[in-house]
Each structure stands twice: as structure tokens, then as C-alpha cells.
Amino acid sequence: MEIFKDYIKNLNKVLDEGNKHGRRARKFLESGHGISGLPTSGTFSQEKREKKEVQLLPSLQEFASTLGVSVDLNQRLGQHPDFANLKSSRNVEQHYIVSMFIDIKGSTNLFKKYHPGVVQEITQIIQEVAIHTSLVFGGYVHRLQGDGLFVYFGGKKTEKKLAVERALQNACVFTYFVKNDLRKIFNEQGVETIYTRIGIDFGDDDEVLWFCSGVGEISEVTTCSLHTSLASKMQNYAESNGVVVGENIKKFSHPKFFSPACNRDKSVPRYIFEIPDENYRYTQYDFNWLQYLKIQPFIATDQYGNIVLKSKAAIQNPENIRSIARRNIPYFANK
Amino acid sequence: MKTNIRNLSEELSIIEERFPKLRAVFSKSGRLEKLIGELDICDDEGNYWDTFDIKIVIPKKFPYAIPKVFELNGKILRDNDRHISEDGLCCLDIEHELLRLASKGISLCDFIVDKVYTFFANQLFFEKMGEYANGEYPHGFEGVRYFYSKKLNLTNPVIIIRFLKLILKNQIPGRNDCCPCQSGRKFKKCHLKSFEYLKSIRRERLKEDLNGFINMSVNT
Incomplete structure (x- = not known):
């Protein structure tokens, strides 16, 4: 997708550098010398990239502007700004939240071809995309987990429905990036592709407790909620480049985008959580993210149903639309 | 009679994939009455051009009769030279071509791709170039x-x-x-x-x- 083109450019640079050094690094490893003496990541590409990208890269920044979103780049892990008052306190607060786990899988395969310095650069860029995309959709990145992320959506000034919508949009856009943009680059390089799995759930005001977990500075403001736990659990049931959501999420959106995850794979349990004695059963659903993405106001689809970004900067060259237009010869009957 | 048509539900599911912002509206008896919503126009290079609010009215004799297409938001100037009536009815093609299509049975998805999408793309071409890409029929x-x-x-x-x-x-x-x-x-x-x-x-x-x-x- 056009919005990630600057990240893709960076990724291509890293892969190009990695390809130059990859063979040497492998031979070195095979010779049994260990990794000491191998080039540092700086040798590969660090000098060609900015330091860790704090700012959104221009293509994504432009997208954020199109959405009318101002991005908070000053977030700190483990301290949701709306609940920062709980830091170092023993108070608890009840408030709804949307929890999203984004897992990035398959990066281990990169070690087959690249030096760890290159792998680190690649995973760093992918994580940057994940973080920046979450920020654009108003997410709060609560925690980094390996290559993945745990993100909250919503807060005291955000309507529940909007928080859910933003989380779903984020899941769509990021999954599209991994499934299409990333796959294309990796295929070109002959590398096994990376994929993502996402789990999302919504816990209402009476289902989520905010509190400060930990001791002193070794602490974070976090949630205690069944639905936060379920988001993480559901992510495990998502297919490659798939998104699984809890039934609370479905309530906020059109049901046509959701189908019970067990319909895809009989080994996936229909209920992600149940208390049989209380007749409580909570269903997990596959989210049809591609179809949801297609109806977003910032997305257009071409005549074949392919995703196109509605960009203000789109070049409208009549020659590019001529072949479609010339199949029409309009007529006015004057009846 | 040899027809081009697929099963309607199959057609609608293809339309949903390709034109997801068009919504099917059914009568109480379950007959497809219209498709209504947005139609995005993009060019061959994947550039977005514009979106039109449209309504495609499905005649009772469909697929052997021609759907009527209306542009709803007035984006196209209501003028005979733009091949659109005051009420937004779009003159997609000469009636003979449409009738011939209907004689074989119209595939709704093909109709949108071949007749509707091209009409709106041609309107956008006209706005840029002051002429239609492949000429026009005299009135x-x-x-x-x-x-x-x-x-x-x-x-x-x-x-x-x-x-x-x-x-x-x-x-x-x-x-x-x-x-x-x-x-x-x-x-x-x-x-x-x-x-x-x-x-x-x-x-x-x-x-x-x-x-x-x-x-x-x-x-x-």
C-alpha cells in the first residue's frame, strides 16, 4: 500500500545490504568460528538509515493528515495517558478498553539467509510499521512482545464504537501490509515470508480494571480483564495473516464481516471461554479484514476489486484512464 | 436460450468483492430491487480518481431487461452533452447495444464493469479532456x-x-x-x-x- 512506501524503501535497502553480506556471514558461521568478528549491524545499513524512526515516514504521515489525525509520538510503554494517574498508586479504575495483540511470525526464517544484524534491522522496520500504524489509528502501544505488539484502543475521550472501529482499521491496514507489501519484497528476495496474527477483544466498563502492576518504578499501568487475556489467546487461533476477534467486537460492527473461527477449522474451538455451570459461552470470530478494509472511506477499489488508497496526491493522467473510458460511447436518446 | 448469467447470489457475492460499497436492496418478496451506494473509479495504474453515489434499478424482467443507472449526488452536470438526464439517469450506451446484451441475459457484475464503470470513467475523462475517449453518439x-x-x-x-x-x-x-x-x-x-x-x-x-x-x- 502506498502509505508504506517509505518503509518499504528502507526495507529494500536493508535487504540489498544483507544480500551482499549474507553469504560471507553464513560461511563464517559454517566454519565454526562463532559470531565474534562478524560485521556489526552498523556495517550493513545503519549508516544509510536514520536512527530509529521516531517520526512517521512521509508516506504514512501524509495518510495520517488525510485522516485528519494528529499522532502522539510521545507515548511511553506501560502508561496509557488516560490512566497515568494510577502509576505508583494502589487505586483501581473501571473503564472500557479494546485490547489488540499483534504477533509477527516467521522472522526466525530470516536467520537462514541473513546475519543477525540484518535480521534485527528487518524486524525493527516491521515493528516500526506496526507501531506507527497503531499510532495513526489512535492506538496506544502498551507493550512490545518479541517482534509483536500489545496495543490498546480507546480511552476516556473516545466513544466505544469508534475505538473498536479504529482497532479493526488498524488490523486491516497492517495485515494488508504484511500480506501484500512484505510478501512481495520477500518473494523478490527469495526469503520465506513473514506473516502476522492478530487477536482483538473489547471489555466494557464493568469488565476492565485499570491498575498499576509491579513495584515502584518496576511497574506499568495495565488492565485486569478477561477480554485482554482473550485477545492474546485468540491471536493464537488466527490463521496466517488472519484476525480473530471476540463476540464483543462483533456487536459494534456489521455481522457480515465475522464468521465463527470454528467454521474455518474444526480444531479451533467455537468458544474461547466458557463457564458451563453459568451457561456462559464466549465465541471467537474470524474477521474478514480484507472486505472490511474495502469499505473504509480512505480506500477505493478498482474495477477488479483491488485496493487503492484514496490519495490527494494521486496523479490523474487521462492516458491512464483512457483504455477504460474508451469502452464507453455515451448516447442521449432525446425521448 | 443461451445466457451469460450466473446465479444471482453468486453474482452478488462477486459484486460485493469488487464493488463493496454497493449495497443490494431486496423487495419484501425477496426480489433484487436495486444496488445503491458508492462506485469508486480508479485508472489502470492504480490511481484513484473519484467516487460517485449511484443507484442501479433492477427491472422485474431482469436479466432479460436493462437496469437503469442513476447518478445521485449531482457530480455530473445535468446536461444532454453529458449524457445524463435531469433526474440523474445515465445514458450508458445506445439502446440497441443494451437490448442485445439483455437478449442473452445480463450478468449484473459484467454490466457494472462494462457499462457502468466505463461510463463514469468516461465522464472523468471528459472533465479532463473536454471530449469522450472514444467519441459519442449524436443525440x-x-x-x-x-x-x-x-x-x-x-x-x-x-x-x-x-x-x-x-x-x-x-x-x-x-x-x-x-x-x-x-x-x-x-x-x-x-x-x-x-x-x-x-x-x-x-x-x-x-x-x-x-x-x-x-x-x-x-x-x-
């Missing part, structure tokens, strides 16, 4: 005459009248007979295809054409 009966000339290679009204009368009387020449255009060539090597085309069009339309060409001959 009214002149357009019909133009169609006979371009599509059927029939320019002489006397011959056209002869053709139409033969078709309406169901008097079709044999393949190896002389062509009724009096060119001296065999029918199969001359106007057979034009005849077959006209045969596929509704008789009311052909009668209308016949009257038009007769009037034209009288007036000239």
Missing part, C-alpha cells in the same frame, strides 16, 4: 443512424429499410443467397452478421428504427 435519431453506420456497416436508409422490413417479416435470406444490399456478394460474406445482430434486438425497437428511417427518407 436522438442521428445517434441511431450513426450506430447503423459504424456498428452494422449500413449507411443507405433505403437498404436499411429493406433490411428491417425483411427481419420484421422474418424473411431471412439463405447464407449463399445474394445479399439484400444488392452488392452482388453472397449474404454470408456481406451483411449476415449485421442481420444476426438486428435479429437479436427487440422487435419494438426495430419498428421504431424503421419508422425513423422511413421519416428520414421522406424528409430528404
